[in-house]
Amino acid sequence: MPANVAAACTGERRDGPQVARLLNSRWLGYLALKGAATVTLVYILTPLVFVTWLAFFRQEIPSFPPEGYSLRWFQAIPGNDRFVSGFLLSLQLAVIATSIGLCLGLPAALCLARFRFRGREALASLLLLPIVVPGIVLGIALYVFHVEAEIATGLPILGSLGGLIVGHVLIVIPWTVRLVTASLAGLDRSIEEAAQSLGADRFTTFRRVTLPAIRPGVVAASLFGFVSSFGNLEMSLFLVGPGRTTLPIAIIQYLEWKIDPTIAAVSVLQILLIGAAMLITDRFVRISRVV
């Protein structure tokens, strides 16, 4: 590293023009960018690293330094009914909600991207609202709605699986709409016209040309929808019924009584699951290109 950089870093003043030149230099900006990126990355990764580390501690009450390492907390998970059933419910919920969300979000994104109509901007914002509104607010709103709906119709809506699914669809939709709209915006419309000139009607054009072209956006939308549904806690708290617990809720409930590293182990499994999903997805589509 040149001497003048060291001087600038330590705050030692050298002659003015040299400092000015340094401030103008491109690699100072480059250094600043690298620095900011590093800080952000550390900020994001630190908790994950600690949780992972903690999951392997042998002692029951987490404390530093660890007394030793073991896999006992991981081994305990399959024996815990609440975690297993919570995981299965969350998985089921995320898959169903993502599928429905995609079926609703894809046509909505097509309309938003293709047609100019009154209230289009408003509709676009409205469809993004579920991820902007705090989960607690969303949960309370849905809870009250379910109560009222149950009173009005006499159907068992409150705490039902259907109610939970509807809520999760709501938080999947913004992802599908947003990401599919983004892919459609980058799509060369003339390939659709080319297909039509070659003899494909509208539906065939969509199936054979449009859909494959926006596939990265659709895959990314499914992934993000899945993850946001799978990890949702706040809203789900208001919608689960007796004996129906999602994994995040099972974790919270466990934490109310114990703080042993089981929770860390469960979290590690969750991180691995989501990480694997992202890696696999990234093999098919470059997520960074869509999001």
Next chain:
Amino acid sequence: MARLEIDRISKRYGEVHAIREVTLDVADGEFVVLLGPSGCGKTTTLRVVAGFAEPTAGVVRLGARDVTQLPPWKRNAGLVFQSYALFPHLTVAQNVAFGLEMRKVDALERARRVVDALRLVRLEHLAERLPRQLSGGQQQRVALARALVFRPDVLLLDEPLSNLDAKLRQEVRVEIRELQKKLGLTTMMVTHDQEEALTMADRLVVMNDGAVRQVGTQQDLYERPTDRFVAGFVGRSTFIEGEVEQPRRFRSAGGLILACNSQAIGPATLALRPERLLLDTTAHAGMDNNLPGVVEFVSYLGAAVDMHVRISPKERVVVQIPNRAGSHLPSVGAQVYVAWPAANAIVFPGAGN
């Protein structure tokens, strides 16, 4: 292939007339080029023929069929786009096969015709590549093969060469033209590049402001432009405003008296082709027009040199002289004579714009 008839087609977007009463006949096997500046309506005309824009009025006929109300997928028109519009997720062969698949051609026949089409554009060795692995010129040829493989009634080319670099463009022009002749394709091409239009077309259609200004061969447009716009757009012209004050006598706004071939008295514009003027250091004997002037600007083009010569306080003409070996080129400030026979000036009646 079939004959294409466009009969008084208009297209209005709200209050804006994109095209107005465009009428055009493309004979079986003919290559017609629509030429005009951007926004002149040439692309709208092509899109109406392809079926992507519905005309507000008028009829499009393809062969014996009235296709005006048909959607694009029922028109049987081969289309090549400016961006080529290849399907990015399909291989070259799959791209070319698409039109055949839509027509339910059986797999064996399909494979055979795809190979034929690719051989036609000399790309059979790249059949398994994806479009993004091809150069611009190769993509363009795939687009052409894809548009031809299903034997369309008409081939429509929408600025097909504008994304190629200058050198390649010249080669592809010839290539497309030869292919078109060999297969006897009824073709309509849209371009804003007059050189491209002149080299490829059997007939040209000059458009401006949504209307057809003139239809004709290269010679027709160049030698006998019907209006000032065509004279300025096809080839180059210097315009001199003034009036025909008596038969064969034109008085310019700058007070020059010029011989011309017009009999109609009244305000008029004189159009002079730069290469149809003579430039010399001495006066030409026996020339209808012989004007002293001063060279004000010289632009050296290699094969030729443009001389901008002031012939009156209000008028300046461009004279193009061939750059022959050893010829003496007047420099800026030189006293010269500009001469031309009356027949070389085209007169458009009416005041200039």
